[in-house]
Amino acid sequence: MDVQALKLEVIQYSKEIGIDKIGFTNASPFGELKNRLIRQRELGYQSGFEEPDLEKRTNPALLLQEAASIISIALAYPVKMRNRVQSKAGERRGFFSRASWGLDYHLVLKERLQLLEKFIIEKYPEAICRAMVDTGELADRAVAERAGIGWSGKNCSIITPEFGSYVYLGEMITNIPFEPDKPLEDRCGECRKCLDACPTGALVQAGQINANRCISFLTQTKDFIPEEYRDKIGNRIYGCDSCQTACPENKRIDFHLHSEMEPDPEQVKPLLKPILTMSNREFKAKFGSLAGSWRGKKPIQRNAMIALAHFKDESAVSDLIQVLKKDDRPVMRGTAAWALGKIGSVEARLALEKAQQVEQSEEVIIEINKAIENIVRVD
């Protein structure tokens, strides 16, 4: 087999099937990454969403015995919505971050990788491939960095010279010894705009994140969001783009290369109030196709209440009172109480005082008491 010729054919085919950038690296262990992951774990900076087995994360041979190379792919996603929402005065909307626009990217990239695998096997029937996107063991960014897709920015993202950091990543381990590409030069230089833009100080230093402080992470949790972060979340109901929008490398970047990634404005910038009372079925129908629905309805509903509080939307008071009175999930009742305390109308105060008499959950009672104090202080 002529490996170099196959590499060129793979590159050519990847363009035909809508892979925006492709890079190759060898399958040797990711030694520096392993130390990094150990350190992040020791510091308590991990999100808990990462694959826990550090050996598997950093040694491709444990995932595919015959591993000889890794093909890294990147697909660019849009930054600006082409169709605007038809907003009426007073209507409040939440925001899904761009990595959750259009059809769930896991499906889109997996489909591209399947086509690539089929192509390689047709050319070389002895090929063995193992593909993954996000949920696999490998660290997609570390693979992409080594395969020359982009450099690792101070905001932690892989930044491509062509598409900025607005790219999804995926990879395929193969038994074919493709010649590796060279990593790119880091272009961050003296810039620190992402670190300054991060609302919660999650970027503790250049290229290092404390995931527990990151709004993207917080919007994906299911428990109470610690109070210190609630005001900073604003109207983000899934994910956060601030360290990318601040980046000069993303200036004027807005690629619309894949029809399935085009956002439906009503879906990714949805009205907030209807979210509070959605059934599971309604939630699935409205948001089920988005990457941002992977944690289910609860975090999105909780975040919607935080967003309504951010807007001090008095028209949401009666809906929030219903949640406080009727929802069987303490996180929902407690967050509703907090939101009512922020909005602070007479009706909100009366409802909080009533709830104070009947609420059984310790956590919720604490939220109610603080919310009442908050209203009294403002009055």
Ligand code: B12
């Ligand atoms: C867990 C996770 C999260 C967590 C933790 C994020 C983090 N930075 O670690 C949370 C929930 C916070 C998160 C948020 C986001 N995520 Co995320 N996430 C992941 C996941 C599943 C694992 C990441 C991981 O292992 N982190 C551990 C750290 C240590 O490694 P890393 O950042 O991945 O790798 C770099 C560092 O290790 C660094 N490094 C290694 N050694 C050393 C040593 C030194 C000294 C330094 C400075 C750096 C350094 O180099 C590596 C390569 O850049 C990956 C998918 C995957 N399987 O890899 C997606 C992934 C990283 N996420 C992605 C995206 C898009 C996001 C968000 C933009 C989504 C959003 N809009 O809200 C934000 C961005 C937040 C940020 N600034 O990083 C994309 C990144 C695309 C890109 N262009 O880089 C990925 C690759 C998913 C995908 N397949 O496309 N995510």
Ligand code: SF4
């Ligand atoms: S995603 Fe948001 S909160 Fe997380 S590091 Fe970037 S700017 Fe900070």
Ligand code: SF4
């Ligand atoms: S904002 Fe500046 S420092 Fe941060 S990733 Fe972009 S270029 Fe690098």
